[in-house]
Amino acid sequence: MEETCDFRSWDELIPDALGVIFTNLSLQERVTVIPRVCKSWAKAVTEPSCWQEIDIKEWNRFQPEQLDQMLEMLITRSRGSLRSLSVSGLQSERMFTFIAENAGSLQTLRLPRSSMSDSIVDQIAGRLSMISFLDVSYCIKIGASALETIGKNCKLLEVLCRNMHPLDTAGKPLQDDEAYAIASTMPKLKHLEMAYHQISTSGALQILSSCPKLEFFDQRGCWGVHLDDDVFLKQNFPKLKVLGPFVFDAHGIDAWDDDCSDVSDASEWDFVDGGMGEYYVDDSDSYDGMWDEEGRIDELQFGFYEGIEDAAMYWPPSP
Incomplete structure (x- = not known):
């Protein structure tokens, strides 16, 4: 007897199942490719299960207001379930506040090169109590006061990235105020990055003695720190x-791997702000007039490189 198999269409999968599958795709595919496949996929990709982790560091080519629009849209989609957020170069105080207001489940927060200030941190730190991983590298407008506020409010913090660019600290005198702020408020730290800080050996030892769980300490470029006694370190911090402090690449050349400086070569995505039911568009829809005269975004949909020769070089294949 010939066996028969029932095949179920992808568009008949329940939204939660589709959401789990979509999380394995890149953000670019989720916001540009998936909504065009079919209406059920366009609806499923707006579900919170697709947006518990948001990484948009590659959007650093966009104007600040465009970045804010995209970030606000994606965080809204998460509906309070956001666990991880990574975005570089935020400028707007309103967006820092918006992130904090939606940080009930947030555990990982990466905000390198952002323009947050000590006063902004004072306003939002109380809402970041669930944070265990924080990256505020290259945020030159915050200092020891902000780190102390973070430590007092983020009691679960285990990873802190507070790297600086060498050009921002070169020639400045040794200063341990940030080291002391970390030591006095972050006893649960396991991983600490403070590359190119002007801290002293005293500041580094204060951190080590106050953070007994510390397993990794990146002090590359911290030329004022001398922890050369291997016996002392092994006995006291096994x-x-x-x-560090020396910075060498594979060829023995002094170098620093700035993981936030890479410029993504991803294609630019034009997008507009609007209702959740407007993501699916027929091929006949026009993309003209997406931006109004003031350069603002009118409705949320994404432009594609239709009609561009060799578009496949720039665009990911459809699923």
């Missing part, structure tokens, strides 16, 4: 791995 689980600790210290990186």
Whole structure:
């Protein structure tokens, strides 16, 4: 007897199942490719299960207001379930506040190169109590006061990235105020990055003695720190791995791997702000007039490189 198999269409999968599958795709595919496949996929990709982790560091080519529009849209989609957020170069105080207002489940927060200030941190830190991973590298407008506020409010913090660019600290005198702020408020730290800080050996030892769970300490480019006694470190901090202060690449050349400086070559995505039911568009829809005269975004949909020769070089294949 010939066996028969029932095949179920992808568009008949329940939204939660589709959401789990979509999380394996890149953000670019989720906001540009998936909504065009069919109406059920366009609806499923707006569900919170697709947006518990948001990484839009590659959007650094966009104007600040465009970045804010995209970030606000995606965080709204998460509906309070956001667990991880990574965005570089935020400028708007309103967006820092918006993130904090939606941070009930947020555990990982990466905000490198952002323009937050000590006063903004004072306003929002109380809502970041669930944070265990924080990256505020290259945020030159905050200092020891902000770190102390963060430490007092983020009691679960285990990872802190507070790297600086060498041009921002070169020639400045040794200063341990940030090191002391970390030591006095972040006892649960396991991983700390403070590359190119002008801290002293005293500041570094204060951190080590106050953070007994510390397993990794990146102090590359911290030329004022001298932790050369391997016996002392092994006896007092047996689980600790210290990186630096010297910075060498594989060829022995002094270098610093600035993971936030890479410029994504992803294609620019034009988008507009509007209702959740407007993501699916027929091929006949026109993309003209997406921006109004003031350059603002009118409705939420994404432009594609239709009609561009060799578009496949720039655009990911449809699923």
